[in-house]
Amino acid sequence: MDFFLQQTINGIAIGSVYVLFALGFSLVIASLRVFHVAHAAVFTWGAIFNWHLVEGRGWPLAVSLAVAALLTGALNVLCYLALIRHLEDRPNKEFAAFISSLGGMIVLTELASRDLDRSTVGLPARAVPRQVWDIGGVRISIVQLMMLVVAALAFALLHWLIQTTRFGRQIQAVAYDRETARMLGVNVLGVNALVFFLSGALAGVSAVLVSVSFNVVSGSLGDSYLVIVIAVMVVGGFGHVAGNFAGGFIVGLVSVYTSAYITSAYREVVIYSLLLLFLVVRPTGLFRTSPLQVKA
Secondary structure (H helix, E strand, C coil), X not given: CHHHHHHHHHXXXXXXXXXXXXXXXXXXXXXXXXXXXXXXXXXXXXXXXXXXXXXXXXXXXXXXHHHHHHHHHHXXXXXXXXXXXXXXXXXXXXXXXXXXXXXXXXXXXXXHHHHCCCCCECCCHHHCCCCEEEECCEEEEHHHHHHHHHHHHHHXXXXXXXXXXXXXXXXXXXXXXXXXXXXXXXXXHHHHHHHHHHHXXXXXXXXXXXHHHHCCECCCCCHHHHHHHHHHHXXXXXXXXXXXXXXXXXXXXXXHHHHHHCCHHHHHHHHXXXXXXXXXXXXXXXXXXXXXXXXX
């Protein structure tokens, strides 16, 4: 029983990181209806930015995490302006933006690999919190606690932002009808840029937590999480913040249970099978959301 409880805690912790990654991805899809696959490369750069700040400048993790989030947010805005903005008026913008974003992912991934000299690096020992609590035979680390707290705060912030603020109403208006929103005085370019900034910042935070948890930073770090985050969105429901929250924990638990009770070699296979199952049985996910809505 202790082993099962331990794996459940591990699954909830890693699931919270999946939640953060999926929240940003889903926010872009729901508001712009664009499958921004370069988000995975932005995720990679979040871990790299944090590594440079911690390893090269000796910054404490709390400060480097915040700065890495700001840098990845800015990088994602640059992706929007360079890869997607000029395609928004095309009749086939979804497909064109996907191809453009795919090219951006390839370029950013290659730059990330070159930045690290095509090697895998780790964070210095001083930067990785080591405190662990043993509660009834179950070990809970400070990193796992950090994952849960950050995910909960991000969820609460997005819920408040989308449901109660003027900016949230503008996001929903642009998602529903971009031209009408523009005629009503909404700064569509500014709203889209801020959506991409928030999305990139969430990717950066999740990447830092992953790199701290597994102490691994590589140029292809985001690639392995791309299918996982797609599964999270399919399970939870595209464009639904609460759905991504539930989907992230489900996929996290499935991932950890597979590694613990079968083998880690089949983790991606099981997650992909779960994705296919939901596409066949319940394609709308756990939380049904109109493609023209952003729900929190």
